[in-house]
Amino acid sequence: MVRVRFAPSPTGFLHVGGARTALFNYLFARRFNGVFVLRIEDTDLARSERIFEEKLMESLRWLGIHWDEGPDVGGPYGPYRQSERLHIYREYAEKLVREDKAYKVYAYPEEIEKLREELLSKNLPPHYTREMFEQFATRERIREYEEKGLQPAIYFSMPRKTIVHNDLIKGQVVFGEGSVGDFALLRSNGMPTYNFACVVDDMLMRITHVIRGDDHLPNTVKQLAIYEAFGVEPPQIGHVSMILGPDGKKLSKRHGATSVEEFRARGYLPEALVNYLALLGWSPPDAHEIMSVEEMIEKFSLDRVSKNPAIFDPGKLRWMNGYYIRKVEPEKIVDSLIPYIESRGWTYKNKEWLKHVFLCIRDRMHSLEEITDLADFFFIKPNVSLQVDEPIRKGLLECASRLQQENDLTKEQLVNVFREVVKTSKLNAKDFYMNLRKALTGKSEGPELVDIVTLLGPAETALRIKKALGVE
Numbered sequence: 001m002v003r004v005r006f007a008p009s010p011t012g013f014l015h016v017g018g019a020r021t022a023l024f025n026y027l028f029a030r031r032f033n034g035v036f037v038l039r040i041e042d043t044d045l046a047r048s049e050r051i052f053e054e055k056l057m058e059s060l061r062w063l064g065i066h067w068d069e070g071p072d073v074g075g076p077y078g079p080y081r082q083s084e085r086l087h088i089y090r091e092y093a094e095k096l097v098r099e100d101k102a103y104k105v106y107a108y109p110e111e112i113e114k115l116r117e118e119l120l121s122k123n124l125p126p127h128y129t130r131e132m133f134e135q136f137a138t139r140e141r142i143r144e145y146e147e148k149g150l151q152p153a154i155y156f157s158m159p160r161k162t163i164v165h166n167d168l169i170k171g172q173v174v175f176g177e178g179s180v181g182d183f184a185l186l187r188s189n190g191m192p193t194y195n196f197a198c199v200v201d202d203m204l205m206r207i208t209h210v211i212r213g214d215d216h217l218p219n220t221v222k223q224l225a226i227y228e229a230f231g232v233e234p235p236q237i238g239h240v241s242m243i244l245g246p247d248g249k250k251l252s253k254r255h256g257a258t259s260v261e262e263f264r265a266r267g268y269l270p271e272a273l274v275n276y277l278a279l280l281g282w283s284p285p286d287a288h289e290i291m292s293v294e295e296m297i298e299k300f301s302l303d304r305v306s307k308n309p310a311i312f313d314p315g316k317l318r319w320m321n322g323y324y325i326r327k328v329e330p331e332k333i334v335d336s337l338i339p340y341i342e343s344r345g346w347t348y349k350n351k352e353w354l355k356h357v358f359l360c361i362r363d364r365m366h367s368l369e370e371i372t373d374l375a376d377f378f379f380i381k382p383n384v385s386l387q388v389d390e391p392i393r394k395g396l397l398e399c400a401s402r403l404q405q406e407n408d409l410t411k412e413q414l415v416n417v418f419r420e421v422v423k424t425s426k427l428n429a430k431d432f433y434m435n436l437r438k439a440l441t442g443k444s445e446g447p448e449l450v451d452i453v454t455l456l457g458p459a460e461t462a463l464r465i466k467k468a469l470g471v472e
Helices: 016-031 050-063 086-098 109-121 130-134 139-148 194-204 214-230 260-265 270-278 293-299 314-327 334-343 351-364 368-374 390-404 411-424 429-441 449-456 458-468
Strands: 003-006 035-038 102-105 153-156 163-167 171-175 183-186 209-213 236-240
Touching: 003 016, 003 209, 016 035, 016 050, 016 209, 016 236, 016 260, 016 270, 016 293, 050 260, 050 270, 086 102, 086 153, 086 183, 086 194, 086 214, 102 130, 153 214, 163 214, 163 236, 171 214, 183 194, 194 214, 209 214, 214 236, 260 270, 270 293, 270 314, 314 351, 334 351, 334 368, 351 368, 351 449, 390 411, 390 429, 390 458, 411 429, 411 449, 429 449, 429 458, 449 458
Parallel strands: 003 035, 209 236
Antiparallel strands: 102 153, 153 183, 163 171
């Protein structure tokens, strides 16, 4: 059975690159009726926080990415937080020491750093060997460690040979002999390094396929060597190309929003973000861009994942979000609009009224937060002073007078009122409607006038016309 995992570090919000990795793993698992595992890699004690773990899981759920095993739902191969698996890493590191595939290092961090500096000063790569560390394993140093209650670090004896990796996406990758020196498995504080914990966890959690960003490609040679030391067949591994900004540089804060939380806060829909992320480095066989998750699952395959970097285009995402805003049922979106309105201190009549406000501006929206710009006049009176000629002024006041006499008019009746005023006052229709719009909204364009008047109501419409004309 296919078993894949997404293993984020809870050191910040979920980056869109991480979200894409999670999505590809999720689609792959569902495509082959496999298992999707969420594992939290929280061994960086200085930076890992439980609040970030909660936010990561919340963002994944919001995107519709649900896991079969994980820290909150459990599973047969838990625990699923690395901080709760430290005894397991110690056990497997000691096993490699007993088999002479790893060794204990009694050097202090500053001594290791000095070795590194010496190698660099000789224009040598900072590759450590067992022989370099033997000078520190004296009886005195070992006794000193024991008296101070210190644990020696454990280093892996990297085999000096060529290692070939057949990547699911990139094809054959060759790591030459001596490309990597010996490296730490366990630090002196007892915490495992990324490469060691990753291998132990993937091995014990029966992971069959690893789909991750290509920034992890340099780690692969170390991990393959550890698998070999344990005598275990490694999972099949594929590295997805990185995501670049429009300028061709690695996507970062300077390009704007980069986290799922930021896009959510700005009024992007999960359906749109998931659809867009799926297309960053993957192309469906039929070239269709608008897809449901079910369609993505049916079409997803790693052989259509590109080896080349993907360009994050905010404009295309914005367009796609606008498409989904127009597609979604209004009733499902009203509650999501309320926070943007309340953040301005505005009030609204009721949810049914708000739904119709949304319908008025939906075709012009590209994110939910735009309601505060596109529909502000529904919530606050515009500060408008119209300077018009006398016929238009009389026509607008006549319109206000007619509306004040009516409590409830249908859209058809409202249109008739406008037409009658224009006809009887012999006005230029374009000038009349343009100034009526300005009086009501303070803008020169926007929703249909009849919709604006219907939602404002006849009384409020009349008041705004008079205020714009300076009539108390």
